[in-house]
Amino acid sequence: MGRKRFWHDVGRNRQAYLFVSPFFILFVVFGLYPIIYSFVLSLNEWNATKPWKFVGLKNYATLLLKDAVFWTSLYNVVYVFIINVPIMIFLSVFIAVALNNPARRHKDFFRIVYLLPYVTSVLSIAIVFFVLFDDRAGLVNLLLAEVGIPGPHWLSSASMSKISIDILITWKWTGYNMIIALAGLQSIDTQIYDAAKIDGASGFRTFWRITFPLLRPVIGFQFIMSTIGTFNMFTEPYFLTNGGPGYSSLSLVLYVYRSAFKFFQLGYGAAIAFLTFIVVLIPSVAQVRIWAERDRTYSAT
Amino acid sequence: MVRKAIVTILLLAGAVIFVFPFYFMLMGSFKSNAEIFSMQILNLPAAGFNLQYYIGLFGKSAFGRSLINSSIVSIIFITLIIFFSSVAGFAFAKYKFPGRNVLFVALLATIMLPPQVTYIPLFILMTKLHWVSTYQALILPRLLQGFGLAFSTFLMRQYMSYVPEEILSSARVDGCRDFRIYRVIVMPMVKSGLLVVGLIVFMDIWNDFTWPLIAISKLDMYTVALNISRLFGTQREVYWGQVMAACFMSSLPLIVIFLIFRKTFISGITAGAFK
Numbered sequence: 001m002g003r004k005r006f007w008h009d010v011g012r013n014r015q016a017y018l019f020v021s022p023f024f025i026l027f028v029v030f031g032l033y034p035i036i037y038s039f040v041l042s043l044n045e046w047n048a049t050k051p052w053k054f055v056g057l058k059n060y061a062t063l064l065l066k067d068a069v070f071w072t073s074l075y076n077v078v079y080v081f082i083i084n085v086p087i088m089i090f091l092s093v094f095i096a097v098a099l100n101n102p103a104r105r106h107k108d109f110f111r112i113v114y115l116l117p118y119v120t121s122v123l124s125i126a127i128v129f130f131v132l133f134d135d136r137a138g139l140v141n142l143l144l145a146e147v148g149i150p151g152p153h154w155l156s157s158a159s160m161s162k163i164s165i166d167i168l169i170t171w172k173w174t175g176y177n178m179i180i181a182l183a184g185l186q187s188i189d190t191q192i193y194d195a196a197k198i199d200g201a202s203g204f205r206t207f208w209r210i211t212f213p214l215l216r217p218v219i220g221f222q223f224i225m226s227t228i229g230t231f232n233m234f235t236e237p238y239f240l241t242n243g244g245p246g247y248s249s250l251s252l253v254l255y256v257y258r259s260a261f262k263f264f265q266l267g268y269g270a271a272i273a274f275l276t277f278i279v280v281l282i283p284s285v286a287q288v289r290i291w292a293e294r295d296r297t298y299s300a301t
Numbered sequence: 302m303v304r305k306a307i308v309t310i311l312l313l314a315g316a317v318i319f320v321f322p323f324y325f326m327l328m329g330s331f332k333s334n335a336e337i338f339s340m341q342i343l344n345l346p347a348a349g350f351n352l353q354y355y356i357g358l359f360g361k362s363a364f365g366r367s368l369i370n371s372s373i374v375s376i377i378f379i380t381l382i383i384f385f386s387s388v389a390g391f392a393f394a395k396y397k398f399p400g401r402n403v404l405f406v407a408l409l410a411t412i413m414l415p416p417q418v419t420y421i422p423l424f425i426l427m428t429k430l431h432w433v434s435t436y437q438a439l440i441l442p443r444l445l446q447g448f449g450l451a452f453s454t455f456l457m458r459q460y461m462s463y464v465p466e467e468i469l470s471s472a473r474v475d476g477c478r479d480f481r482i483y484r485v486i487v488m489p490m491v492k493s494g495l496l497v498v499g500l501i502v503f504m505d506i507w508n509d510f511t512w513p514l515i516a517i518s519k520l521d522m523y524t525v526a527l528n529i530s531r532l533f534g535t536q537r538e539v540y541w542g543q544v545m546a547a548c549f550m551s552s553l554p555l556i557v558i559f560l561i562f563r564k565t566f567i568s569g570i571t572a573g574a575f576k
Binding site for chain 1 (some may be wrong): 305306308311312313315316318319320322326327329333337338339340342343352366385388389391392393396397398399401405406408409410411412413414415416417418419420421422426427441442444445450451453455469479480483507508510511514515526529533541543544545547548551552555556558559560563566568570571
């Protein structure tokens with residue numbers, strides 16, 4: 001395309017640029033500028049009152065080499081992620097397969113009930129779970145005591161605090177993932193199943209050999225979104241455990257929040273935020289590529 | 302047959318687990334602390350369905366004020382998102398302008414931006430602009446976070462692409478200006494898309510907690526979420542019944558809207574995941 005032609009096309013599409021401009025203007029002010037600012041700030045020491053002091057990569061060096069709390073919070077997030085994601089994806093696919101059975105009745109009822117947690121705020125639910133999982137007098141442990149099981153210290157022991165967060169996240173997001181899995185199942189051509197039936201394949205075999213491989217893109221989406229969600233979690237530990245006991249359920253974002261807005265170590269907080277950004281960059285780039293790819297095939301048709 | 306029965310029982314058990322916290326919230330809002338922290342939580346409230354905690358909320362805890370704040374913020378936020386995302390979605394779907402693909406991928410990339418990277422600078426920016434504890438602080442930076450403008454534009458573009466090209470070109474031949482085409486012809490054709498975006502965005506902004514926690518410090522600017530957090534954490538003696546009442550009140554609008562528009566919600570979820 002010649003340069004003249006290019007500017008001609010630009011001029012002819014003035015309206016289009018005007019239409020997309022609000023997003024990009026807002027992005028520059030409330031997205032790009034803060035990110036650059038955040039990076040510059042992370043190279044400084046600043047406690048909100050004294051002037052900035054340039055320290056180079058010192059904040060990052062401290063974080064990676066000396067700060068045990070940072071590594072604990074990263075470990076916590078990975079721990080929550082490893083327990084939660086396989087269980088949640090398995091449950092969501094299991095429920096979706098059960099609901100996709102043509103013989104199943106009351107499908108709409110189950111879909112609605114399972115999606116209720118998705119529309120409710122994390123905050124309200126975290127508070128309800130805080131009450132339900134109270135060590136001494138919460139309903140969960142009272143019920144366990146009824147059947148003779150000593151209830152664990154769900155929220156006040158380092159071994160259980162992360163598990164409790166997992167329970168909360170699984171409760172909140174299984175329905176959402178189930179809807180996605182169900183949409184994936186419904187896009188599978190039913191003729192494949194008829195063929196499998198004729199070949200005499202068992203239900204289990206059909207699932208592993210046909211359904212599961214065809215669901216792989218869907219599970220990929222669930223996996224990426226769960227990764228990003230878990231690494232960015234804040235409200236769940238804030239209400240359920242406040243990161244404790246000790247630092248046993250501190251999340252990365254909660255650590256950013258504390259450093260910056262409780263202890264006013266703004267440069268240091270910016271450095272933690274930037275490191276978490278780099279951690280979620282990989283799954284994010286993967287998802288954006290999938291979206292962009294799909295978009296290309298889709299705008300071509 | 303047996304297997305089907307087992308699956309049914311499991312599904313029902315799951316349904317109970319998913320509904321129980323809502324039942325707990327509602328029952329708890331009529332109960333004393335002693336009842337909430339005992340097996341009596343499973344019974345009907347001892348004092349009957351006494352509305353004292355609901356009345357208490359609207360009295361000294363300024364809950365009514367925070368409901369108004371959250372409503373104002375939600376309405377302005379949704380209006381801005383609907384307008385900006387539909388014009389941008391229209392341009393991305395129906396104009397072949399130089400740089401379109403690059404700009405669209407850039408827009409997609411911002412969806413994945415973890416908001417915590419921007420919190421500290423945004424707070425400093427809000428301070429400099431004297432925007433701390435204002436509606437604009439709750440609304441404008443928030444357009445770029447979560448299910449904000451970028452995701453909405455992504456969805457709107459999909460709905461816009463279903464609008465037949467012939468209608469647009471015949472309107473152009475008739476001398477219709479671009480913005481008029483958008484307003485008179487395209488907008489009525491993408492109503493379902495606008496509803497999807499509106500609902501998902503409403504859910505996101507109404508439930509938001511982290512950004513308001515940073516951007517708001519004055520009590521009379523608190524959103525519902527912040528007010529619940531205050532009832533939960535900073536008072537000397539927590540009345541759990543009152544906290545449950547607040548949680549229930551804040552969940553109710555969304556549950557009602559979800560039950561009315563459940564199909565739209567479901568199509569919104571899948572539209573993000575697939576085509």
